[in-house]
Amino acid sequence: MDVVRRITELIEPAVGDLGYEIVRVTFRSGVNATLQIMAERVDGQPMTVDDCAEISHVVSALLDVEDPITEAYSLEVSSPGIDRPLTRLKDFERFAGFEAKMELRRPHDGRKRFRGRLAGVREGGLVAIRLDDGSEPALPFDEISSAKLILTDELIAAVQDNRS
16 A cells, blocks of 8 residues: 555544545655645635644644654645645536646547536546537546646635635
């Protein structure tokens, strides 16, 4: 099992008990090794510095006991931000109608990169995206290597409306 999956499985229950949900876990090895945990509040409220500190405290304690990383590293806990990565199938449904860009592991109809408006999730775990030419390819979620929302005035307004 790779270290990111092991850490995710280790910390997810405790982070969930605190009222947060893991968005993404990444680990960059090397001279400045960094474990980054991106989380959001389950209640939909914006993340605060105190939220990040709470998660950091709990995760640090768990990692000290289990010790899944053999090298020295820094722990970073953050919120996903407005132009957030889309890492879970439910993210593509939640943010349907907003602009996003995606990259696939392997080409789909001759291309790996897509940019357009998210059009929700189809049966079988297919992520639909409406392109500028009007087409709406349905891409296999398992083949998406990276995806994120594009920062637009529309997205900023929607986030501000949710915080009001």
